[in-house]
Amino acid sequence: MTNANNKTTPAFELSWCSDPSQAQALTAVFLQQLSPSYISHSELQEQRAVALGEWRADLPAVFMAQVRETLALDPATAHARVAVAQADGALAGFALVSIDDTRRAARSFATLDDLVVDARFQGMGLGGRLFDWVCTELQRHGIQRLFLESGIGNARAHDFFHARGCTTVSVTMLKELDGTTAQSHDRRATP
Numbered sequence: 001m002t003n004a005n006n007k008t009t010p011a012f013e014l015s016w017c018s019d020p021s022q023a024q025a026l027t028a029v030f031l032q033q034l035s036p037s038y039i040s041h042s043e044l045q046e047q048r049a050v051a052l053g054e055w056r057a058d059l060p061a062v063f064m065a066q067v068r069e070t071l072a073l074d075p076a077t078a079h080a081r082v083a084v085a086q087a088d089g090a091l092a093g094f095a096l097v098s099i100d101d102t103r104r105a106a107r108s109f110a111t112l113d114d115l116v117v118d119a120r121f122q123g124m125g126l127g128g129r130l131f132d133w134v135c136t137e138l139q140r141h142g143i144q145r146l147f148l149e150s151g152i153g154n155a156r157a158h159d160f161f162h163a164r165g166c167t168t169v170s171v172t173m174l175k176e177l178d179g180t181t182a183q184s185h186d187r188r189a190t191p
Contacts (some may be wrong), residue, residue, distance in 0.1 A: 003039035009124045010087035014133040017084040017094075020071045025091045026082065027064045029118045032060075037153035041172045043115065052174070052182050070096065083134050085117075085126055094125050095134050097145065109145035110138050131164055 036053035043049040048063065050056055070080045079101040085093040096113040102116065117127045135146060150157040150165065162168075174182050 007068040010092075010121075012092060012121075012126055012129060013086045014128070014130060015084060016075060016137070017082045017085075018071055018073070018075045020068055022084070023067045023071060024065050026084075027060060027103075028090055029094065030063055030114065030116050030181050031060060031117055033116050037151045037155075038157075040151040040154075041151045041174065042149060043151075044174070051180070056146055058122055066098075079111075083130060083137070085121075088122060090119040091118065091129035093130050095130055097134060097138070099138075105145075108142055110133075110143045111146055112146055112151075115148075127160060129166065131161075 021173050027176055034055060036055075039049045039052055039055070043055075044051075045048075046066070048056060056062055058063060067082065070078075072081055073080060075081070080100050081097045081099065083095040083097065084091060093116055095115045096115055098111045112131075115127060115131060115134075117130070138146060149172065150161065176182050
């Protein structure tokens with residue numbers, strides 16, 4: 001089957017992954033997609049980035065440790081999961097999902113921390129299929145809401161998620177208290 005970009009669309013297999021040997025492949029796919037616009041408050045809070053637009057020098061090791069930790073969790077009780085898409089045995093994309101385990105919110109929720117598609121498989125509808133699959137799986141397990149956030153300058157991601165029914169519910173702001181200046185990628189912030 002070919003898609004709108006005249007690429008042959010392979011058969012994608014979607015599943016939850018708990019295989020620690022996949023950590024290196026997941027990290028490689030994540031690293032190939034990096035841009036400064038990807039950075040949002042969670043990358044700063046999770047120690048992936050040191051400032052807006054600036055990734056940590058040791059990001060590969062930091063991300064790999066995060067993925068290994070997630071893959072080592074017991075899938076039956078895990079508060080974080082990795083969804084993978086494979087094509088002919090090769091990793092085509094993945095999603096990192098955190099599940100609220102405190103259950104203090106009015107409705108159960110999860111957070112989509114990352115959704116990444118390998119460059120070789122972009123334009124084939126895989127991102128949308130992976131997003132829809134994660135939503136269905138979470139709903140099947142009683143999760144009622146999915147939160148996600150995206151870097152302020154990542155317009156492609158914003159459009160992608162809005163097209164899938166996501167609604168902007170807040171704006172996150174940052175003030176550096178050490179005297180440094182946060183450089184915003186928000187076009188509205190520049191005169």
